Amino acid sequence: MNKILATLIATLFAAGAYAQAPATAPAKPATPATAATPAVAATPAASAPVAKAKPAAMTKEEKAAANAAKKEKAAAAKKAKADAAMAKKETTAKKS
Numbered sequence: 001m002n003k004i005l006a007t008l009i010a011t012l013f014a015a016g017a018y019a020q021a022p023a024t025a026p027a028k029p030a031t032p033a034t035a036a037t038p039a040v041a042a043t044p045a046a047s048a049p050v051a052k053a054k055p056a057a058m059t060k061e062e063k064a065a066a067n068a069a070k071k072e073k074a075a076a077a078k079k080a081k082a083d084a085a086m087a088k089k090e091t092t093a094k095k096s
Contacts, residue, residue: 058066
């Protein structure tokens with residue numbers, strides 16, 4: 001019930017913000033494309049060796065922060081699952 005109420009409040013807030021936004025000018029119609037004329041005759045370029053960039057290594061602090069965020073996300077998912085199970089038990093208990 002709390003999630004539904006929070007969703008409704010957020011929806012009303014978003015609708016109010018959208019309603020108060022100033023009207024935008026109508027879009028301009030597209031102009032027809034014109035063929036571009038080359039300024040210089042194209043010459044085949046010599047292929048240069050392409051260096052691949054190595055991905056930046058994570059620092060200890062970044063790794064720790066990533067692990068902490070991962071643990072928090074897992075804990076939140078576990079709590080949400082437990083809340084859903086509890087809500088299901090409550091609804092079945094009310095029906096019987």
